[in-house]
Amino acid sequence: MQPENVKPESSFIHLCQPDSCKSCGACCGLYNYADSSRESLLHRLRWRTALFPEIVKSPDDLDHFSSLVRSSEEQARRYEVIYCCEYLGFLDAGEKRVGCLLHPLQNNGTDLRDVSFYGRELCDGHFCPSYTYLTREEKQALVFVLEDWYLYGLCITDIDLVKSYFRLVSDRLLTTPRPEKLKAEPLRNLVQKFFELKLVWPYRDPAVNRLGKYYFDGSQYMIDRIDYEGLGWKKSRFDSIFLSLSSRFPRREDLVTAEQILQGHIDAFVEAYSAHL
Ligand code: SF4
Ligand code: SF4
Structure with a gap:
């Protein structure tokens, strides 16, 4: 929503209306x-x-x-x-x-x-909870990288997606990526491409009653789960991202390909960030 008087601290990041390029509703x-x-x-x-x-x-x-x-x-x-x-x-x-x-x-x-x-x-x-649960670096990263209201609103409210992505890249880099560095190419584009998966993910369940990891039934809401056992596979290290992307995998090959796609995004960012340290 859109507070009339935002908090005065200089460290405060106004996620609802961060700048003139986008906002969230x-x-x-x-x-x-x-x-x-x-x-x-x-x-x-x-x-x-x-x-x-x-x-x-x-x-x-x-x-x-x-x-x-x-x-x-x-x-x-x-x-x-x-x-x-x-x-x-x-x-x-x-x-x-x-x-x-x-x-x-x-x-x-x-x-x-x-x-x-x-x-x-x-x-x-x-x-919203993103104000509390996203770190300052995570908030800044999204504000610096995303410039489109439609995608920004979908991502800034998806705490699991943001945290999972930055945890995976931070684990590999052994440090938290510095948000300021994400303003420059190619890093900006690489992070943007990852979050654009929200729009172009080939395994997204098209059901109307899905949004992110949730599915809805009238006035009930539940968190989805992926049936790894049924697919004859172990729980994926990308499970939280798959859920955020509302994934549905009809076959094990789809799950394997999906893991490769995500790994490709992580690798590309880690490689580029390491080259620009
Ligand atoms: S648009 Fe949002 S902030 Fe404005 S009246 Fe509606 S719910 Fe409230
Ligand atoms: S959901 Fe979007 S508009 Fe609502 S409080 Fe969070 S950032 Fe602001």
């Missing part, structure tokens, strides 16, 4: 639509953003805006417990930053979030 329900493809979300956010100033001339018009969006857009969700907020849109003309159309910065200082499903206090004060 995951906890506003961005990826909880049954169709959360980039094209579909782009279309929704673009339409709402254009509609908002046309309809909302005063706070009294917000109800009408909400009804119009909710009745015009497809409302099917992956997980019915998580609300998909109709006030999420684009904050900039270049459509690089998703964010709250009710935020005071979008409304000449007037905070309109009282009308939202979660209420102003929650919208303003919510910091």
